[in-house]
Amino acid sequence: MGEDIYEYSADIGKRYFYGGLTLNRIISPKYAQKIMNVVFWGVGILAVAILVIVIGYILYHGLPQINLTFLFTSPINDGRSGGIFPMIISTFYITIVALVVAAPLGVMAAIFLAEYSGENNFVKSIRFATETLASVPSIVFGLFGLAFFVVFLQIGFSVLSGGLTLAMMAIPTILRTSEVAIETVPQSYKEGSMALGSSKWQTIYRVVIPAAIPGIMTGILLGMARAVEETAAILYTVGASFSVPVSLFDSATPLSLHLYNLAVEGISLPNAYGTAAVLVIIILIITVTTNYMVERYTKKMMGR
Amino acid sequence: MENIFEVKDLNTYFGDSHILKGVNLSVPKNEVTSVIGPSGTGKSVFLRTLNRMNDVISTFRKEGDILLDGQEIYDPKIDAVDLRKRVGMVFQKPNPFPKSIFENVAYGMRVHGDNNKKRLQEKVESSLKGAALWNEVKDKIDESAMSLSGGQQQRLCIARTIAVEPEVILMDEPCSALDPISTTKIEDLIHQLKNDFTIVIVTHNMQQATRVSKYTAFFLEGKVVEKGLTDKIFIEPEDKRTEDYITGRFG
Amino acid sequence: MARNWEEYIIEKILLLAAISSVIIILLIIGFVVAQGLPAIQFTGFINFIFGMNWNPEYNLYGVFPMIVGSLGIMALALLFAVPLSILGAMFLAEVAPRAMRRILRPTIQTLAGIPSVIYGFFGLIVLVPFMRVHFGGSGFSMLTASIILTVMVLPTILTISEDALKSIPLEYKEASLALGATHWQTIKNVIFPAAIPGVITAIILGMGRAIGETMAVIMVAGNVPVIPGSILEPVRALTSNIALEMGYAVGIHYNALFATGIVLLGLIIFLLVIANYINYKRRVTIGGGYL
Numbered sequence A: 001m002g003e004d005i006y007e008y009s010a011d012i013g014k015r016y017f018y019g020g021l022t023l024n025r026i027i028s029p030k031y032a033q034k035i036m037n038v039v040f041w042g043v044g045i046l047a048v049a050i051l052v053i054v055i056g057y058i059l060y061h062g063l064p065q066i067n068l069t070f071l072f073t074s075p076i077n078d079g080r081s082g083g084i085f086p087m088i089i090s091t092f093y094i095t096i097v098a099l100v101v102a103a104p105l106g107v108m109a110a111i112f113l114a115e116y117s118g119e120n121n122f123v124k125s126i127r128f129a130t131e132t133l134a135s136v137p138s139i140v141f142g143l144f145g146l147a148f149f150v151v152f153l154q155i156g157f158s159v160l161s162g163g164l165t166l167a168m169m170a171i172p173t174i175l176r177t178s179e180v181a182i183e184t185v186p187q188s189y190k191e192g193s194m195a196l197g198s199s200k201w202q203t204i205y206r207v208v209i210p211a212a213i214p215g216i217m218t219g220i221l222l223g224m225a226r227a228v229e230e231t232a233a234i235l236y237t238v239g240a241s242f243s244v245p246v247s248l249f250d251s252a253t254p255l256s257l258h259l260y261n262l263a264v265e266g267i268s269l270p271n272a273y274g275t276a277a278v279l280v281i282i283i284l285i286i287t288v289t290t291n292y293m294v295e296r297y298t299k300k301m302m303g304r
Numbered sequence B: 001m002e003n004i005f006e007v008k009d010l011n012t013y014f015g016d017s018h019i020l021k022g023v024n025l026s027v028p029k030n031e032v033t034s035v036i037g038p039s040g041t042g043k044s045v046f047l048r049t050l051n052r053m054n055d056v057i058s059t060f061r062k063e064g065d066i067l068l069d070g071q072e073i074y075d076p077k078i079d080a081v082d083l084r085k086r087v088g089m090v091f092q093k094p095n096p097f098p099k100s101i102f103e104n105v106a107y108g109m110r111v112h113g114d115n116n117k118k119r120l121q122e123k124v125e126s127s128l129k130g131a132a133l134w135n136e137v138k139d140k141i142d143e144s145a146m147s148l149s150g151g152q153q154q155r156l157c158i159a160r161t162i163a164v165e166p167e168v169i170l171m172d173e174p175c176s177a178l179d180p181i182s183t184t185k186i187e188d189l190i191h192q193l194k195n196d197f198t199i200v201i202v203t204h205n206m207q208q209a210t211r212v213s214k215y216t217a218f219f220l221e222g223k224v225v226e227k228g229l230t231d232k233i234f235i236e237p238e239d240k241r242t243e244d245y246i247t248g249r250f251g
Numbered sequence C: 001m002a003r004n005w006e007e008y009i010i011e012k013i014l015l016l017a018a019i020s021s022v023i024i025i026l027l028i029i030g031f032v033v034a035q036g037l038p039a040i041q042f043t044g045f046i047n048f049i050f051g052m053n054w055n056p057e058y059n060l061y062g063v064f065p066m067i068v069g070s071l072g073i074m075a076l077a078l079l080f081a082v083p084l085s086i087l088g089a090m091f092l093a094e095v096a097p098r099a100m101r102r103i104l105r106p107t108i109q110t111l112a113g114i115p116s117v118i119y120g121f122f123g124l125i126v127l128v129p130f131m132r133v134h135f136g137g138s139g140f141s142m143l144t145a146s147i148i149l150t151v152m153v154l155p156t157i158l159t160i161s162e163d164a165l166k167s168i169p170l171e172y173k174e175a176s177l178a179l180g181a182t183h184w185q186t187i188k189n190v191i192f193p194a195a196i197p198g199v200i201t202a203i204i205l206g207m208g209r210a211i212g213e214t215m216a217v218i219m220v221a222g223n224v225p226v227i228p229g230s231i232l233e234p235v236r237a238l239t240s241n242i243a244l245e246m247g248y249a250v251g252i253h254y255n256a257l258f259a260t261g262i263v264l265l266g267l268i269i270f271l272l273v274i275a276n277y278i279n280y281k282r283r284v285t286i287g288g289g290y291l
């Protein structure tokens, strides 16, 4: 065997030397490594560049449009001039309606899946349903909202119809994030509580949920982001009113929808930039808050 | 006697933690050297420093010299990839790739640019023979390596390593996850391999050290406390701590 | 006793909440199908799916151009997004130093969070004129839509692929490096092949996102309900079809838009079933794996 190896090594040397023919490789591994390093960095930098360009462009053109008048007055003449006050209110109103419905449902479902269920077919079907719900295109939610809330339940084009439609979209997001948060609560916590004679629900309520709260909040924030950015699902459920919605049954125009109308109908480019910038800023605030919470949460978990 | 590795005053760090503290050791060529010592004393770190596996860890830092055939292996001119072709490694847990047996052994050759089918076949066969595994797997060479037993997987990992024809094979507790019969097979294999390779083996098993190695180094808390001929160390150790350790009176 | 009753009731309430997803998805399917079926009956299933003409004025409802449009935009977007995402995932999981990871992760996350209407707006204002100048035509095209979609699906595919790459045991990597493979060879030959099932799941979810996207596509694709002759011509996606016409649709036209929704739902559920099957296979082959 020794000889064998010796021969082989000599052979390799030769082949490297004469290159080409027997050595069916076009570029050497080390050169390939260098090329790939460049490619990898290129892709990474490209991603950062895209973000900077998109957000930078919107903010560069949008920020100059934003002033107190823009933020606190109603649109005039279909949005050709004036501000976006009703749209800001509509966005928050609808988002709150959505969260008031989706957060309890999502969190309770998460508690059930994490703490009360095993892995049987019933639970599997719940999971598949959640997964499907998470992947249903938003326009289909819009169709459903129109057919069910607006027409069938006769709620009409309103904050409530839009909010409920968004709630259904936010449930899977809240559910999954909360479930992970609940599952990562250390078993020892639960055992400690159980050992003191607490019932299962008492343990969950007093120990598990408080420990999982940052994760649950993250889920709710993500659901919130989803509700704020959504357009297609509310296109045909909230109506199109330019006044500040007061009752749940008033119709409204949230920011995203307003931006769409301004841009596509070519009504007012400056106002479109301003609206886009406000929307981007809201989303950035939510994202940064979420990140901050996640970071603090992981630090706390690691610190143990 | 010729030394293949000369380690002089080696200190290693992970960030702030100082692991190896002034290690001096020579590794003789075409012999088996055992590294023994209690858990957490830096045996694995030492081994992984010899083929620069620690380079993967960003906080790793080393001081001192490690000469392979007289050349510093951490010299910026030396590529870790080239070094690892010369200094192969077998790990504690058998870690075949989730590929066929054939592809596992052929991996090194392919990676080094040889895709010639005939040569690959010859090489796979000779390596598997060299690892005393050929007879057991020759009929299922295209089956998943994951279907082999733990002992077979470990011999496959050895075959995979010798297929690259390194000069040195580092083995980090290669038998600790294996049953006694597989262990015996690997020990027999080590005896044969030393004709062609230099072997450095970390082991917790004192009998194994005496059975397979000619030289032994005893590590304690990042330092080499005693080194030399295995027979000498195990029969009349100079240091009290060595004696305590090999007689099992340690900690 | 009272305690037990309380526990029992709470468990049932939680169960009800958990079932709500099932109820909602069934309601969605039920309502969309119920509203859509009349149009499919009116047109005939084959004529609806494979009909080449969509012209509500003449009660012609063939969605085939939109199916081609949706799938075409998706395919083109994936053509760009898959390599970029996989390379990005490899970069994040294996290559990027800590400082770069700390920049890149939030970047990807923010890209995922940007509202689709903002992407659409950016596309409309920046990309469409750019395409018009450099590629001719109106600038509204399948290509334009897929470029915007590339950016939108990139975070989905990248994040899930990264998770898949990171879940590959370190032992494989070490074994490969110890044999003298370069880092790239190790990624290409060992880490990536072992992560393929996860990467495929990522791609399928990216497909779902691409097919389901409405606002961004509507704003840059041109929305002509005809099969395009080239990628530089305008197309209409299934989603856009609904969003564009629902505002004024009545009668069978209204139903036809819901029927378009059925097609969308069908495509999405089909993708999900495949993704689940791959996940299932992956779980089965773990340990005895043969990749």
Ligand SMILES: Nc1ncnc2c1ncn2[C@@H]1O[C@H](COP(=O)(O)OP(=O)(O)OP(=O)(O)O)[C@@H](O)[C@H]1O
Pocket (backbone or CB within 6 Å): B014, B017, B019, B037, B038, B039, B040, B041, B042, B043, B044, B045, B046, B057
């Ligand atoms: N990647 C790393 N980062 C930080 N510290 C490490 C790393 N790897 C090892 N260490 C530390 O280095 C010390 C020596 O570890 P090493 O694995 O070499 O011990 P060992 O002698 O091989 O023990 P064992 O017999 O249990 O395998 C330990 O304290 C360990 O915590």
Ligand SMILES: [Mg+2]
Pocket (backbone or CB within 6 Å): B043, B044, B045, B172
């Ligand atoms: Mg060790």
